[in-house]
Amino acid sequence: MSATTEIPAVGPRQPCPCGSGKRYKACHGKRAREAERQYIARPFAGLPGECDWVAMREIVSAATAPLRLTGDAADRTVVVCTLLPGALPALVRQNGEIMLALQTVTSTGDPAADLGHTLAAALDAEPGSTVNPGPRPADAPRLQDLVDADAEFPVTVHDGFDYWLDPESDAGSEARAALEEANSAIVPAARLTSVSAAYWCSLGDRDQVRWVLPYDEEPLLDGLARLHAAGADTLGEGTRLLGTFRASGLLVPVWDLVDGTTADEVEEPAATFAARLTDAVADKTPLDHDQRRARAGLANRQVTIR
Incomplete structure (x- = not known):
């Protein structure tokens, strides 16, 4: 049997289908x-x-x-x-x-x-x-x-x-x-067009933006902390950064939106935030006291999505 042939799974104590004479588990x-x-x-x-x-x-x-x-x-x-x-x-x-x-x-x-x-x-x-x-x-x-x-x-x-x-x-x-x-059972969603990999989701009782960001976790948390300390981590009036969750090695921030906010209505705020975040992540100066507190809060505020 060649190396590229698909080997079917069998019981661990059964002979391996490759013909080696060994048990499958070995x-x-x-x-x-x-x-x-x-x-x-x-x-x-x-x-x-x-x-x-x-x-x-x-x-x-x-x-x-x-x-x-x-x-x-x-x-x-x-x-x-x-x-x-x-x-x-x-x-x-x-x-x-x-x-x-x-x-x-x-x-x-x-x-x-x-x-x-x-x-x-x-x-x-x-x-x-x-x-x-x-x-x-x-x-x-x-x-x-x-x-x-x-x-x-x-x-x-x-x-x-x-x-x-x-x-x-x-x-x-x-x-x-x-x-x-x-x-x-589907969760209504839309991909924003003004930025990359940001998705508006409607959960019935609330609307959210879930945004998969390409940055490494440490500089991203620093950037988000800088914005939070400055009151600039929102996607517009009445919105709130709930926290983040990790997925496939990337950090995903989640925002609660004002009830009834549509995907189109969050396009411009998302683009504006993306520009602020780019500058904040690129900033390599040490975090001040307020920024460090904000970072600790973000690191401890893990969101469970449903």
């Missing part, structure tokens, strides 16, 4: 466990639109983005999406288009390698099939090995999961029922 099962133990702090670094990858994985309910590959797979059509039915890792449509999902049931310490493993399996899968590649071997490609780093990553946020439906296949009653159920 052969390819061991390699799969080693791969799962790997941890990458910023798994999407180096991909076009790193912050949007994080947002699609952690913030947005329904969104898609085209993905351009390199090498022999450059002519394949791949669409990255937030979620697929049943939290499937990927599927291949009848026309050969690959749908690659970011929000799945299982994940290891390197989501980019998990996705690379899934994408590689999808490239070999038959049209009209679902893709669930099983344990990831240690030598699986990462997304960065397959994706054109110079391509854009334009995200489209959807009102529902209608992108699940294959236009070349008739959806059965079960599929449409699952779609309706999923759509009923």
Whole structure:
């Protein structure tokens, strides 16, 4: 069996399907466990639109983005999406288009390698099939090995999961029922156009902006602390920076907006804040007393999103 052949997962005490004569747990099962133990702090670094990858994985309910590959797979059509039915890792449509999902049931310490493993399996899968590649071997490609780093990553946020439906296949009653159920639970969202990777979200009882920022954590906290101490960390009158949460190695600030604020209404304040933040992060002077207090408060104020 060649090194590039997919090795199916079997029981740990069963013979490894590769034909080595060893038990699975001592052969390819061991390699799969080693791969799962790997941890990458910023798994999407180096991909076009790193912050949007994080947002699609952690913030947005329904969104898609085209993905351009390199090498022999450059002519394949791949669409990255937030979620697929049943939290499937990927599927291949009848026309050969690959749908690659970011929000799945299982994940290891390197989501980019998990996705690379899934994408590689999808490239070999038959049209009209679902893709669930099983344990990831240690030598699986990462997304960065397959994706054109110079391509854009334009995200489209959807009102529902209608992108699940294959236009070349008739959806059965079960599929449409699952779609309706999923759509009923969606969190309305919109990607701001004035800045990168900022998303307006409506949670019913409140509206928020969740913004995945590309800065390293320490200078970003310093910058936010400078702005907070100056009363300049808001997105307009009546808004409030709740705190931050970490996602895929990046810090994500969350603002509460005035009730009823639309995505369009926060575009200009977000652009103005982005300019202030750029200057604040670039400022390397030591923090003063008030700024240090603000920084300590931000570091301790971790937001749990829902």
